[in-house]
Amino acid sequence: MKKQLILVIVLILMIIASLIILMNMLFSDRNVDKTVNKNDLWNYVKKSDSPTFGDTNSKHQVVVFVDFNCPTCRKFYEKEYKNTIQPAIKNKKIAYAEVQHPFINQESKQYATISHYVYQxxxxxAYEKYKRLAYHYNTTPKDVLKRLHLDKDKHMEVLDLYNDHKDAGYNLNQDKTFKVTHTPSVYVDGKLLKDYSQLNKYIKK
Structure with a gap:
């Protein structure tokens, strides 16, 4: 009886230890700064025709992977984007790019593709307005496109492109190369920030 009890206790301790190790791995993966080649990252931005803003000759390059269906991305947009990124773009302190990383659900992919063609x-x-509407209205990606009020020809062109290429505008496999595991993933000069609220500190360097 005692041997069985000891075995049960040992088994429970092993399970607890395994869970602790797993949680540490997950935690460290998300909270340790990672670095990728900033030129490779920017070349990917250009190759994918992701939305870019600001002066490409600026001191810093900021690349953010987003999902318009992501609540944290919405918070990032309301605070860091409006208060830090937009002024930095205006003052020519950064070159900024936004890459779609739709991982939440199928609607995320629809947002990614339609916003990609809105930009194209x-x-x-138009992309900026689409993004703002997507974050502010609890509706569908196509309804957001209607609210954008593009002229008729451009509206139809976006819809035609979307209907012909519903998986365009993102590459989740390629994103793995840049160690993207969540959104928003914020890179400054190739460095993935573990705490994007510190973005302003990095830009001021």
Whole structure:
């Protein structure tokens, strides 16, 4: 009886130890700074025709992987994007790029593809407005496109491109190369920030 009890206790301790190790691995993966080649990252941005803003000759490059269905991305947009990134773009302190990383659900992928073609067809201002509407309205990606009020030809062009290429605008496999495990993933000069609230500190360096 005592031997059986000891075996049960040992088994429980092993399970607890395994869970602790697993949690530490997950925690460290998300909270340890990682670095990738910033030129490779920016080349990926250009190759994928992801939305870019600011002066490419700026001192810093900021690349953010986002999902328009992600609540944390919405918080990032409301605080860090509006208060730190937009002023830095305006003052030519950073070159900024946004890469779609739709991992939450199928609607995330629809947002990624439609926003990609909004940027291709109507460029920066239209993409910015689409992003703002996507974060502020609890609706579908196509309804957000309607709210964008593009002229008829551009609206139809975006829809046609979306219907013909519903998996365009993102590459989750390629994103793994840059160690993207969550959104928003914020890179400054190739460094993945473990705490994006510190973004302003890195930009000021």
């Amino acid at each position: 067809v109507a460029r920066q201002k």
